[in-house]
Amino acid sequence: MDDLYREQIIDRFKNPRSRGMLDPHDFTYEDDNPLCGDRIRIDVRVDADNRVTAAAFSGQGCAIAQASADLLTEFVVGKTLDEVKQISKDDILEMLGIELGPVRLKCALLSLKVLKAGVYGIDQLEVDLI
Amino acid sequence: MDFLGGLGMQAVHAHEAEMTEYAMDRLSEVPGLRVYGPPAAERGGVVAFSMAEAHPHDVAQILDSIGVAVRAGHHCAMPIHEKLGVPATTRASFYVYTTTAEIDRLIDGLYKVKHIFA
Known part of the structure; x- marks a missing residue:
């Protein structure tokens, strides 16, 4: 289980690359x-x-949730929103490089859930405009 | 009930109080660890705490890796966590079968957390 706290995850937790807010x-x-x-x-x-x-990304949470959000926000740069919609649970686990039980899986997948809700929100807006 | 009756509920309580006091003494040795709630004599066999270095779920996971089972989260008491300004806590609990050696193991695990998140 120590694998959960591999160097990459602790490093991302302590020194996130894409933590912050974007304005605008x-x-x-x-x-x-x-x-x-x-x-x-x-x-x-x-x-x-x-x-x-x-x-x-911003917010608070455990090392798994924070590392996952940091990896994901870096991963999506350069991708189209359609490509972002295709990102799966397995992509996140591959990025993290660990296997997770059901409880910690929720931590790892929170950022993907947030991102997809945001992406589908913008699509909804476009549909409304058409 | 037969099992507990055989032990005697006063003995059950006494052991739980003894383990709780021992745990709180040992927890107070860990730098950066904060225990929530009243002193040992005024509580049951549970101690919720947080560590400066790591999120309560990470603490629980690392303790699990050395065979120490604790609970992490809101413990069905989200309002008090909001009032305390903490996202969650880690909570150890003690009962008739808990030994001081197990509490020592808990403390070892907390130092392992400090090592990993140092």
């Missing part, structure tokens, strides 16, 4: 795991082709 941003979303107290907000900027130009 094209969309933002925030959510939490109410039972464990993890809370993540993700801000995203996209260009005219709906390609992510910048992403940042």
Whole structure:
């Protein structure tokens, strides 16, 4: 189980690469795991082709949740929103490089849930405009 | 009930109080660790705490890795956690079968947390 706290995860937790808020941003979303107290907000900027130009996360949570958010916000830069929608649970686990039990899986996947809610929100807006 | 009756509820209480006091003494030795709630004599066999270095879930996970089972989260008491300004706490609990050696193991685990998150 010590694998959970591999160097990469502790390093990302202590020295996150993309922690912060983006002002302005094209969309933002925030959510939490109410039972464990993890809370993540993700801000995203996209260009005219709906390609992510910048992403940042903020909030609080355990090392797994924070490392996952940091890896994910770095991973999505350069991807289109359609590509972001295709990101799966397995992609997150591959980035983290660890296997997780059901309880900690919720920590690892919170940032993906937040990001996708944000992405689908912006799509909804476009649908409304058409 | 037969089991507990055989032990005697006063003995059950006495052991639980003794373990709780021992745990709180040992926890007070760990730098940067904060225990929530009243002194040992005024509580049951549970001690919720947090560490400066690591989130309560990470603490619980590392303790689990050395065979120490604790609970982490809100413990069905979210309002008090909000009032205390902490996202969650880690909580150790003691009962008739708890030994001081197990509490020592808990303390060893907390130093392991400090080592990993140092």
